[in-house]
Each structure stands twice: as C-alpha cells, then as structure tokens.
Amino acid sequence: MAYPLPENEAERLAELHALQILNTAPSAALEGVCVLAREMLGVSSVAVSLIDRDRQWFKAKAGVDMDGTSREHSFSAWTIMSPDVMVVPDAREDPRFADNIFVTGEPFIRFYAGAPLALRAGLNIGVLCLWGPEPRTLSASETEIITHLSRIIVDQFRLHEATQRTRRELEYRRMSQGLLEMQSRELWRRQSLLAQTERLAKIGGWEFDVATERLNWSDGIYRIYGFAQSVEPDVQLALSHFPPEARQHFQKKFEAALRNRESFEIELPFVDAHGNHRLVRKSCAVEVDGDGELRAFGMLQDVTEQKEAEQRMWHMANHDALTGLPNRGLMRERLEAALRRSRRSRRYVGVLLVDLDQFKDVNDTLGHDAGDALLVEAAQRLGGCIGDVDMVARLGGDEFIVLLTRMDSPTDAMVAAQHALSALRLPFSYRRTVLSCRGSIGIAVAPEHGTDPSTLLKNADIALYRAKAAGRGVAVEYDMRMQQATEKRIQLYARVRLALKNGEFQPYYQPKVSLRSGAIVGFEALLRWRHPRRGLLGPQEFGQVFDDADLAGAIGERVLELATRDMAAWVAQGCEFGHVAINMSSSEFTRGGLPERVLTALDNSHIQPERLAIEVTETVFLGRGTEMVRHSLQSLNHAGVRIALDDFGTGYASLSHLKQFPVDRIKIDRSFVHDIEHDIDDAAIVRAVIHLGQSLGIETVAEGVETPAQAAYLRANGCDLAQGFLYSKALPASRIPALLRGWDAADVIATESAKAVDIAS
Structure with a gap:
C-alpha cells in the first residue's frame, strides 16, 4: 500500500528526532489525554502516534494493545499531510484504506479521525488518532474537542522540549539569567497546561523523599481525595483512605520497590473524603539522585468510570442483548472451566441443548415482537430451573443451552431436562x-x-435432532447409535450430491387413468435413483435427503428439467400424454422465485403450462412463508399450471386450505384405498373425500389402486382418476410412447367391470 511523503520530509524527521521522545517510557499525562478522548468521544481506541521514517510509534494509548505499526499501513501517514483534523467516516469506502490490513483484519477499523501534531507550522511529527469498528461521522463540537486535545498534547511536547532544553542549559550553565527567567515562565505556562490535563483525566502526581519522609502532591491529588488545598500532605492521611487489605498490599509493594529500586503499578479500592467508593490506579518509580538521596514519585489516577465502561463493554460482548443471558462465547468458556473441574472432582457435567418448537410460526404469524417476548419468557423459565452454580445461555435464534456443572449422577441431566420441559x-x-x-x-x-x-455440543446437537424427529416436545439423551445414524445420513447426503452431478437421478412416470373412459389422461413423475451398485432405488431409500433444503432444491430443479425435456420429446413423437405432475417440497417454495423457474423451464421446452401439474403435500401450507406459498401457487395457477393436494387426509390440513389455496385436484392417499374392500371406515373416508371434491368442483385422484374391485368402487362413487399397479408401474420416459400406443381404454373398463366385486357402503 503506497503512502504520501511530505515535501519537507527531511525537516520533519529532523524535528521529530530532535525532540528525543521516540522509544521513551509512556507518558502518564498523555495517556490521561487518551483516556479522556476515549471517554468524551465514545471511541474504542485512542493513541498519540509519532511518525518515524518507516513506522509509527505510540507514545501513549488507551484501548490499544499494540505499540505501533509500519508507516505503510498507518492512517497517520496520510493525516500528517493535512493541516486540520482528518476524518474517515468508513474506511471500507475510502480507496486509500479499503485494503488496509487493519481494516480487513484486526482491529477491523471502520471509523478514523486524526489531528496532526506539530510544534512548528508545517512540520507534523505525529497524530492524535482515534478509531473504532463502526462507521461514524463527527459533529463540529466533536471535531473541536479533538483539536483542543491535540493542542494539549502539543503543549506537552513543548513542555518536554522546554524541559530538555532547560536541563541542558542548566547542566552547562551557559545561559544568561534572562534566558533562565524566560524558561521559568515557559515552564510555568506548561505546568498550567499540565494541571489542566490532570483535571480532565483525573490524574495527579506525588513525590516522596525517603530521607525526610516529606510527601508532596499536585493539585490533581487534592481533587481525587476531595481535600481542600489547605490540607497538608501526609503519608498516614493518604493511606487512611484505602481499605485495610488494600493499604497493606500497597505498603508491601512500596517497601519492595524501595528495597529493589523497582517501579510498579497497582489498582486499589479507595474511599474519598466524601465517602464515595472509587477505584484508583497508583504508579510508583524510584530514583537515586547524584547525592545518593532516595526519592519515590508517581501518578494517582481515578479509573472508576473507565473500569465501569470496560465492564459494560465486557458484558455487552459476552451477553445476549435481548434476554441478558450469556452468549455462545461466554458459555464455551464456562463449559471448559466446568470440564476442568470435573476431571479433578470426578463429577459429571451436563449439556442440555434446547430448541423452541414452532418458534418460526410465532414470528411469521404474530411478528417479531411476539417472538422476542417468547424468547425472553423461555429464558426466564429455563433460568428458574437451574441451580446457583449452573448456567443458561442463548446460542442464537430460538436455541438455548443449559449447562449443569456439578451433577452427582448422569441421570441428573434427564431429570433437569424433564423439569425444563414442564x-x-x-x-x-x-x-x-x-x-x-x-x-x-x-x-x-x-x-x-x-x-x-x-x-x-456436537453430540447434544445430534440428540436434539433426534428429539425433533421424534415429534418434538421431548428430551433425548445422546448415544453412540445416533452418531452412527448421523454419519450414515451425512454419507448419504454426500453420495446424493455426487449422484446429482453424475446424472443418476431420473423421473419414472406412472399413468393416471380416467375411471369414466379408461383412457390415460396424464402421468405422475416419480423420482428414481439408478445407483451404479445397488440398482434402481425408490424414495424410501433416500427420502431423508429432502430434509436438507439445498439438496431438496437441487433435486427439484433436476426433476423439473428432465420432466419438461421428456414432455418435449413425447410431443415431438406425436404422443398425446395429457399432463405430467411433479412433486414440489417446501424448500423449493422458501427459496423464492418458484413460478419463474417453472415457467422458464416450460418455455425453454416449448411446453404449454396446462401440460404441467404441481403436487404439494399439506406440510407446504403449514411451514414458514405461507404467503410466499400462496403467491407462488396463485401465479402458477393463473399461468395455467394445475395444482394438486397430495396425501389428502393423512395429516393436519384444514379444509380451509382448499379455499385459501388454488387447488385443482385432491389425491386420496393409498392408505385409504388399500382396504376399501374390507374396511368400512376407509370406504367411508374415500366416499367423503370424493363427495367433498364434487361439492367444490375439484377433481379427485385415487392413489395405489391395485385391484379391479377398488377401481369399480371408486368409479361407482364418482372418483375421477386413478393410478396404481392395476394399470402400470412407473416406467422410464423411453417406454411411455409404447405404453400410450398400446393402451386400450375400452378393454380397461371391460376388464374392471368383469372382475369387480360389490363393496358395502
């Protein structure tokens, strides 16, 4: 990534190196400004960046883990080219930074603002830079705050520069008294600015002379303690505002620092003069001057608000915003900790994976507000079922997890699950x-x-899959056989994908016969798998793949493509085949665009829409996206495609579906047709469905007709069409023309009439 260079780059680098600040210890005052900027502007990261020849180095920072970056990948390389604050509202949209490694990777910068830092006009040695992971714009007042803070930083640099210069001048004693007085005034002005910084950042400085035990404070210390300026600094007074344990902890660290000449930093609870409980960060450094005198000095900062903000950020990052429950990340941490404890204590840990039944239906019918209320209620109920040491987390959507961390027996998990279900x-x-x-x-x-x-988690998910397959509303514990079944299902899915690629799936066609005339009026396309080793397989061997939406959609497209191709071939041979019905799964509706795909396939094969029928089961009406299903069926029906309701009466379909959806045919399931000769209940159901169709002007089709007596009964009661082994098994497309040419409708009627038996009504 290229970056620009100022025309006065050599002068700028000379200015930077002359400041003698690169690679020095962090500045508490500047870090206070960073903390202040972070809090005032609500950004995640702030740094004071110094731009060297090929890198940027952070002199101070807040909310930043790294110490700097290469200049090539720094935003600051561009900021120093500007005399004013540079703002990047969305780095992904800015061609200068869209491919930056800190935009495309951690920390995923989206917003950036930078104010150039210059001790002298035109020589920008660094930048006050702020950034965050979300796009953002700045108001005029926010820009003014950044400008003001950058001036404070520049004044700190000037103070450093002046201090360095003063030390050199005092060391060599070459300067006149007038120059010393001028430097004193400069130092006084800079100290005033430092006091302002201390006040904004809630920072104060202290100094302790070990020999005399004399303690000195800056004004910032008075403000943190809540003391009046008249209070004399005193060691015991200072320590008395720390709780006893914190006081002892600090004294041990301080004595060790004096003994070993080591620096330290510590966070301690603190009570100010007004009785407010706060949290402070105290730093200490130790030095020995030229006369051997030992001196300790450091900073005291009130970090209460900073820690509270960090705690809020941690809670937001580790908890679900809707329910307040721990999220997946925190749950996994707790689970890992529980498993470590269980290995030591030899106790059991249970994982209950909970999925709300029919949650999507609530969202679809009553809206997301109702769904959210249901999720909150479920979270509260699950939380009421666990002990103090256990945890409920929301994994996302309508899925929760209950973590049981201290079970005495494996059976405790099922007991807890039954309690949760209740x-x-x-x-x-x-x-x-x-x-x-x-x-x-x-x-x-x-x-x-x-x-x-x-x-x-994987095994709990396998058990949950079994629980839902068993009818929902139950708890199922994992066992090894489930894993084997899952692996078998995964292998089947993979083999079906390969079979689709190799063209092993083909539609076979079973004729539909008019019970009035005996003529073939159409066919149903039934899917067959021509397996290279196992031969011809029916849906009973691979039907579970339709649970996978992607596979169901791919198979549906394959059947539609081949069926329209076969119809076009029959038309070219002059065969009058009537129509072809193909089955559509719920997945093909939820993908969207079904009418367009069907009508495009018909148009590409030059087949009239009236030649095609779509068969759906009632589960299509009961799933998600009812309006999408309704719209798709209406669009197809208006174009001329016929709609059939398959397996009528075997599930939960309401009669209102016949009114709400454009149904041209209802198909009587083979389970009712099989025993109409012997079972009066099945016979009554068949008659009722036929009469319902007649009343609504809907054709009825009987499936699984195997005997002439069944056909005669259906004809006598007014059923329109029949299909089954009595007429023909399903045949490949190549045999359909011969079947049609050799079909004798009159002979079919005569044969059925001769063999028919009377069935009690």
Whole structure:
C-alpha cells in the first residue's frame, strides 16, 4: 500500500528526532489525554502516534494493545499531510484504506479521525488518532474537542522540549539569567497546561523523599481525595483512605520497590473524603539522585468510570442483548472451566441443548415482537430451573443451552431436562394470545459423551435432532447409535450430491387413468435413483435427503428439467400424454422465485403450462412463508399450471386450505384405498373425500389402486382418476410412447367391470 511523503520530509524527521521522545517510557499525562478522548468521544481506541521514517510509534494509548505499526499501513501517514483534523467516516469506502490490513483484519477499523501534531507550522511529527469498528461521522463540537486535545498534547511536547532544553542549559550553565527567567515562565505556562490535563483525566502526581519522609502532591491529588488545598500532605492521611487489605498490599509493594529500586503499578479500592467508593490506579518509580538521596514519585489516577465502561463493554460482548443471558462465547468458556473441574472432582457435567418448537410460526404469524417476548419468557423459565452454580445461555435464534456443572449422577441431566420441559409447557399469554413455549431438548453428559466442549455440543446437537424427529416436545439423551445414524445420513447426503452431478437421478412416470373412459389422461413423475451398485432405488431409500433444503432444491430443479425435456420429446413423437405432475417440497417454495423457474423451464421446452401439474403435500401450507406459498401457487395457477393436494387426509390440513389455496385436484392417499374392500371406515373416508371434491368442483385422484374391485368402487362413487399397479408401474420416459400406443381404454373398463366385486357402503 503506497503512502504520501511530505515535501519537507527531511525537516520533519529532523524535528521529530530532535525532540528525543521516540522509544521513551509512556507518558502518564498523555495517556490521561487518551483516556479522556476515549471517554468524551465514545471511541474504542485512542493513541498519540509519532511518525518515524518507516513506522509509527505510540507514545501513549488507551484501548490499544499494540505499540505501533509500519508507516505503510498507518492512517497517520496520510493525516500528517493535512493541516486540520482528518476524518474517515468508513474506511471500507475510502480507496486509500479499503485494503488496509487493519481494516480487513484486526482491529477491523471502520471509523478514523486524526489531528496532526506539530510544534512548528508545517512540520507534523505525529497524530492524535482515534478509531473504532463502526462507521461514524463527527459533529463540529466533536471535531473541536479533538483539536483542543491535540493542542494539549502539543503543549506537552513543548513542555518536554522546554524541559530538555532547560536541563541542558542548566547542566552547562551557559545561559544568561534572562534566558533562565524566560524558561521559568515557559515552564510555568506548561505546568498550567499540565494541571489542566490532570483535571480532565483525573490524574495527579506525588513525590516522596525517603530521607525526610516529606510527601508532596499536585493539585490533581487534592481533587481525587476531595481535600481542600489547605490540607497538608501526609503519608498516614493518604493511606487512611484505602481499605485495610488494600493499604497493606500497597505498603508491601512500596517497601519492595524501595528495597529493589523497582517501579510498579497497582489498582486499589479507595474511599474519598466524601465517602464515595472509587477505584484508583497508583504508579510508583524510584530514583537515586547524584547525592545518593532516595526519592519515590508517581501518578494517582481515578479509573472508576473507565473500569465501569470496560465492564459494560465486557458484558455487552459476552451477553445476549435481548434476554441478558450469556452468549455462545461466554458459555464455551464456562463449559471448559466446568470440564476442568470435573476431571479433578470426578463429577459429571451436563449439556442440555434446547430448541423452541414452532418458534418460526410465532414470528411469521404474530411478528417479531411476539417472538422476542417468547424468547425472553423461555429464558426466564429455563433460568428458574437451574441451580446457583449452573448456567443458561442463548446460542442464537430460538436455541438455548443449559449447562449443569456439578451433577452427582448422569441421570441428573434427564431429570433437569424433564423439569425444563414442564416449565416450558406452561401457557404463555402475549397480548391476549396464548403462545406455545414448548421445546425439544438434546442431552449430552461428560465424560460419557465427550470430554471437550466441541464433542459435547456436537453430540447434544445430534440428540436434539433426534428429539425433533421424534415429534418434538421431548428430551433425548445422546448415544453412540445416533452418531452412527448421523454419519450414515451425512454419507448419504454426500453420495446424493455426487449422484446429482453424475446424472443418476431420473423421473419414472406412472399413468393416471380416467375411471369414466379408461383412457390415460396424464402421468405422475416419480423420482428414481439408478445407483451404479445397488440398482434402481425408490424414495424410501433416500427420502431423508429432502430434509436438507439445498439438496431438496437441487433435486427439484433436476426433476423439473428432465420432466419438461421428456414432455418435449413425447410431443415431438406425436404422443398425446395429457399432463405430467411433479412433486414440489417446501424448500423449493422458501427459496423464492418458484413460478419463474417453472415457467422458464416450460418455455425453454416449448411446453404449454396446462401440460404441467404441481403436487404439494399439506406440510407446504403449514411451514414458514405461507404467503410466499400462496403467491407462488396463485401465479402458477393463473399461468395455467394445475395444482394438486397430495396425501389428502393423512395429516393436519384444514379444509380451509382448499379455499385459501388454488387447488385443482385432491389425491386420496393409498392408505385409504388399500382396504376399501374390507374396511368400512376407509370406504367411508374415500366416499367423503370424493363427495367433498364434487361439492367444490375439484377433481379427485385415487392413489395405489391395485385391484379391479377398488377401481369399480371408486368409479361407482364418482372418483375421477386413478393410478396404481392395476394399470402400470412407473416406467422410464423411453417406454411411455409404447405404453400410450398400446393402451386400450375400452378393454380397461371391460376388464374392471368383469372382475369387480360389490363393496358395502
């Protein structure tokens, strides 16, 4: 990354090195300014940067871990080119910094502001720079604050410069008395500025002469203690404002520092003269002058607000904003600590992974406010089920985790899970609407199910998957067989992806026959997998892959592509096949754009929309995005595509779905057709569905017709179409033309009539 160079770069570097401040110890006063800037402007990081030939070095900082960076990757290299404050509202949008390693990586800088620092006009030796991870603009007042703080820093540099110059001049005693007086006035002015800095940063300086035990304070110390200026500095008075344990701790550190000539810094609780409890940071350095006199000096800073801000930031980073529960990161830390303790104590640790049932339906029907209220209620109920040493965390969405840290027996986890399920089952009202707060729970226990966080969480997730597959509202504990089943499912998913790539999936076509005329009026495309080793496989061998939205969508696109291609081939051969019905899963609707994909495929194959039927099960109506499903079906139906409701009567579909959605056909499930000859209940259900279709003007199609008697009964009761092994099994596309050419509709009717038996109604 290139960076600009000032025309007077040599003079600027000479100015910087003449200041003799590079690579020196941090300045408490300048760090106080950084802390002040951070608090006043609400930024995460502040630094006083000095720009050397090929690097920037931080003389002072707040909220910054590193000591500096290369000049090539510094924002300050650009700031020193400007006479005024430079602001970058969003570094990702600024071509100068979009590819900067500190923008694309840690600390992910988005906002930056920098004020050039110059002791003399045109020679910018450094920058007061502020940055944060979120885009931001500055108001005029905020810019003025930065400018004021930069002047304070420059004055500190000038004070340093003046002090250095004074020391040199005193050392060689070459300066006249008039010059010494001038330097004294300069020092007085700089000290006034230092006092201002002390006041803003809540910092004060102290000095202690070991031989005389004389203690001196700056004005900042008086302000921190809350003393009047008339109070004489006194060691015992100073120590009396620290609690006994803190006082003893400081005295031990101080005595060791005097003995070993070492510096130290310590944070201590403190009570000021008004009784306010505060937190202070006290630093101490020890030096011996030329006469062998021992002197200690340092800074005292009130860091109460700084620590409170840090604590708030820590809480925000480690807790969920909605529920106030610990988040995934903090949960993992606690889990690791619990596992370490359990290895020493030989006790058990339990992980309960909780997923709220039908939470998405609450969001979709009542809105996100209701969903948020449900999450808060669930968090409170789960929190009421655990002990003081246990923890509930929110992992995201509607997923929670309960961490049981001190179990005496592995069975305690199931007991706790049942307690949690009972608490979640209690009714919950939101704005006069009763919501379901039920959940499913997956359980994993250490050390039986794993000894590290990743394994435990993975196995709890596997158990949760089983709990939801078992009908939801239950708790399931992990066992090894679940892992095997999961691995088998993952292997199946991988093999299906390869099969899609290799073109191993093909639609087979089963005819639909008119019960009035005996003619073939259409086909249903049924998916088959031509496995290279196992032969032809039906959906019972791979149906679980439709639980994966991506695979379900890819298979759906494949069937649509091949079915429209096959229809085009039949048209080219002059075959009158009627229509072809293909099945659509919920995933194909939730992806969006289904009408466009279907109509584009028909258009590319030059097939009329009336030639295609879409079959859906009632689960499509009950899932997420009901409005999207409705819109998609209506768009397809208006274009001429027919809509069939498959497996009617086997689930939870409401009759209102026949009114709400554009349904042209209802398909009677084979489970009702199979026993209509012997089971009066099944016969009654079939009659009811047929009569319902007749009343609503909807065609009825019976699946799984295998005997002439079944066909005769269906015909006698007014069923429109039938499909099943009585007529034909599903055939590959290449055999459909021959089937159509050899079909004798009259013979079909005659054969069925001859073999039909009377079935009691």
